[in-house]
Amino acid sequence: MNNTLFIHDRFAEFYKENASIIKPPSKISQREFGFFTFKKDIVIRHKGFLNVKDLRNYVKQIIPSHAYYSAAYYETPEESMEKKGWLGADLYFDIDADHIPTKCRKIHDTWKCKKCGFQGRGIAPAECPICSGRGFEERKWPCEICLESAKYEAIKLLDFLIDDFGFSHHEIQVSFSGHRGYHIQVESEKIRELDSSARKEIVDYITGTGLNPIYHGLQGTPRGRHVTSGPHMDEPGWRGRIARGTHEFLLSIRKEDLEDLSLKKKLIDEIISRREEILRSWEKEGPWSLIRGAGVETWKKIIGKAIESQSAIIDTVVTTDIHRLIRLPYTLHGKTGWLKTPIPAEKIEEFDPLSSAIAFKRGEATIYVEEAPEFRIGEETFGPYKNIKVELPLAAAIFLLCKDAAKVVD
């Protein structure tokens, strides 16, 4: 039996029993829906539904490998793009481990040259070192470290949305994406009509793009040779973030970190040797005026590191695109067989995607695994596997099949 057919049949069984958990977006009749099916390259777009019953029946009938709805509201969602009549859109954020430079990626992500079959780890090169081919099959693993770092970015983003932008918990929906990240959706009359350029300003705020610390309290002498004051850790907004990020950076500072910022050697020595004093200074005014020779430009470099750590890594294109399609909650993700799973915002820290997003809770399957790193589903850990036939719980088997790391054994 071929893999695709096997996965299709399991998805079909799942939807037959569980289509009722699919969570419709609000104002369902104003949304556009889109689907990928298991038949290669078949994409269904510009679908509209008047009620949730029709939507669920449709999913049961076509068995999508991926199901999406629009963050946008339209007068006539089934029309072509130009004729839909855009009415507004939810504010949408996508956090994906793809954008986070975790160290484990070099270990668990693999690529394979389509031409000669040569394989490597990490991100695919521009060109195959053996045959100079340029096409690769890439396989990315949702490992626990990657999932944790995505969660950390989501928590930072929530902090921006609640403390800075003033959204309340009931306006914010957090979900696990079903693969390697988190989705955060803000649904509120206030923001519905924001255009793309306003959304871009929100993105810039959250990523710290274009931030100049002199507008957040970094003050110096007229020519900037000495800094006279800077923001404090308990202040709101970016002021506090700059201070806390700077504190964090200096807390674990190593000589090499400062060399990377291309600071003068004398300055580096002074910062390193006076570390204790710098850390104590946060109890009062902070270290801003403490280091002689560290002017506005020097501090801007250090604050650059603070901005990096305090900003949230989001997919900038998703948020500024006011026509974006996003995954439908409680549908299966075709690359994992896991569910896109909504989470109450205040519960995100203890959320475990590898238990909560598992769809297939019964049954086993025997598969032949080509290669897979160790992974966990629920309480159980599997692998690593290499060229081996194993009988696994269905959830684990489907996961490896969806990842194209295994073959069905008849």
Add this chain to the structure above:
Amino acid sequence: MTLTREDIAKYPFLADAAEEVRRVNLEIQSLDNPELESIIKRAANRIREALENNPPRVSYRKRQEDIEIPSFPVAIIMAASSGSNYIKRRYALGEAIRAYNLLIEEEREKILEVAKAFNWRIRQVKDIIGNRRFDFALSFIDYLRNTKPFHEERFKLVNKPLIKGDVYLTKREAARLLQEEVRKRIEDKLNMEIRLKLPDRLLNQIENLKRKYAGYKEKRILEEAPKEMIYEAFPPCIRQLLSAAKSGQHISHLGRFTLTSFLLNIGMKIQDIVDIFRSSSDFNERLTRYQIEHIAGSRGSGTKYIPPSCETLKTHGLCPDFEACGNVKHPLASYRRRMRTFKKE
């Protein structure tokens, strides 16, 4: 809100213009009446001031409410029926700057009143953040709506105190944002269709203004593309995208759009652009050509696209070195500037 006659003279856009005209019994048809001479004169003068001052600025005449107030709606009618976008835009800006200059002299309460007349979600505060004192807290939604055309770094949202959904502003900043709101409101009024038959005397005045000023055409933002193409003058973002495309590396959708629209705008042929993407692992000639033709405007909507601004490229991480371009806001502008220096060498 209670507006005094003086307030309406200062901020005439807040009043119902039609009602004002009625108030002085100023029927459009009676504008030929010589008694109204001074009102029409002042109306024409308002427009003239906007056109002659640089930056455009309309004056405020103290204690002349009987002329200041009705001359505003008359000026609107005149500017609107000029049919010249240049005159309309200049006049709207001139009135907006007039309002700004009056607002910064006002008490905070008055600014609050004017802002509320525009439905701003705003409140007065006396907060000190860092060591700066702020006067107002404004919903970030209203803030973004009114700072859209601003390009100064200090007005970027990321450089503002933003607490629980409110942007903290000084009095002067609030007035600056109101200026933008006023400009938009007046432009909207000017773009409404006028279906009145205007008296000859007014039409003459309008003709005079047009003859004298509408000749000033705005400089087009995007000049005609030069004939030759000089690779060395490409800005860093385009160079980076180009070499990625040529070596078949993955380029984001926005990256492809930026590169393609840039090359089209500087006059590269569609076939040559298709060839650039040939190394891509998922290259599909038909699809690539289709996409390029779409961006060139020869398909679909017929709109010819231009590349995103430098700011947008920065947001999406496509600008590798924004200092290299100096004070330029668009990759095409950067290219033209580099072309000029390149040719001099």
